[in-house]
Amino acid sequence: MKYLLALSAALCLTTVGAQAADKKLTISVYSFAQDAFKKALYDPFEKICDCELVVETGNSVERMAKIEANAANPVVDMAVMSSHDALALARKGLLQPLDVSKIPSYGDLYKSAQDPIGDKMAVGYGFYATSIVYRSDLVTIDSWADLLSDKVKGRVALPNITGTQGPLTLHMLGKALGHEGLDFANTIDAIGEKKDDIVTFYGRSSQLAQLMLQEEVIAAPVGRFAWSRFSGANLPFKWAEPKEGQTGGMNVMLMTKGNGNEELAYQFMEYWLSKETQTRIAELKLDSPANSKVVVSDEIAESLTYGADLINSLNMLDPGAIIDNRDAWVGRWNEKVVN
Structure with a gap:
């Protein structure tokens, strides 16, 4: 009898262990600061959920292509990306709407983060502002138009049109130059006329940082x-705090359609969006919080896109406008700036 009880207990423990091992959530994320995110986000969640997080990284094009290629049998359960990339996936029918009742912290998010691409297809988890960084001992920047002025001639860099900051810069530069509409044709032409005055059209912030540190x-x-x-x-x-204001963007989390792992994905979404986790991530300066209940020190806030006043003032481009106009922007950029 004792043997049978011991055997039964062993089988029970084995079954529980197997079930824990079977609880696996595959997420697709940015490559940025993954060691820090592992300690601040992934490891603590695994302890709580008694599950395994499989973390996949890569650039946006690669990660989106993988989701699309495996649409019939998803290999990624949840992903984080820019709002316009998420909208592109949604338009292809690759995402499923979120049941926000399963995300208790949803109501604590800034309003713009609650349904950023429509139809509850995504939820925002972090904001970022975009402005102009400049050498205050050498120049004063009061307007986005200063980027094309003689005072920075030969010592200015602009983002490439294909990068995240490219369309945002066109948006604000167009405002400063009095250009209307979202085709950005006149703005791109203005950059083309000044292209010889621009040191480079950078693709990565690390590349830009090196150039600025080298003066x-x-x-x-x-x-x-x-x-x-x-x-x-x-x-x-x-x-800089240009007179036209700052622009910016939002990163969102989404769930692939028919992944079969929805409950665990909702659990992770809630954990990531909770006040406690968003505060921890913010204090480590890993991301700027979308949870409006997060409070950080002034010193920490200086490194983040933080607070209702700043977030509500950002001149953000509509995700749909980026998708609808991107090909035309790139075409004109190649014609006027690259050639």
Whole structure:
């Protein structure tokens, strides 16, 4: 009898262990700061859920292609990406609407993060502002139009049109130059006329940081997530507050259609969006919180896109406008700027 009881207990423990091992959530994320995210987000969640997180990284094009290629049998349960990339997947029928009743922290999110691409297809988890970083000892930046002025001639960099910051810069530069509409034709033409005055059209913030630290560039549009590369330097870099305002974007989380792992995905979404987790991530300066209940010190806030006043003031491009106009922007850019 004792043997049978022991055997039964062993089988029970084995079954429980097997069930825990079977609880696996595959997520697709940005490559940025993954070691830090593992300690702050992934490891703590695994302890709570008694499950395994499989984390896949890559650039947006690669990650979107993988979701599309496996639409019939999803290999990714949940992903985080820009709002316009998420909308592109939604338009292809690759996402499923979120049941926000399963995300208790949903009501604590800033309103713009609650349904950023419509139809509850995604939820925002982080914001970023974009402005101009400049050398305050060498130049003063008061307007986005200053990027094409003689005072930074030969020492300015702009983002490439294909990068995240490209369309945002066109949006604000167009405002400063008095251009209307979202085709950005006149704005791209204006850049083309000044292309010989521009040091480079950068693709990565790390590339730009190197040029600015080498003092080859004294002004350039930068996403707030990269500000720490400059704020900790021994050179007098400053974050501009142009008269036209700042622009920015939002990163969102989404769920692939028919992945069969929805409940665990909802559990992870809630964990990530909770006040406690968003505060921890913010304090580590890994991301700017979408949860409006997060409170951080002034010192931490300086490195983030933080607070209702700033977030509500951002001149963000509509995700649909980016998708609908991107091919035309790239075509004109290649014609006027690259050639």
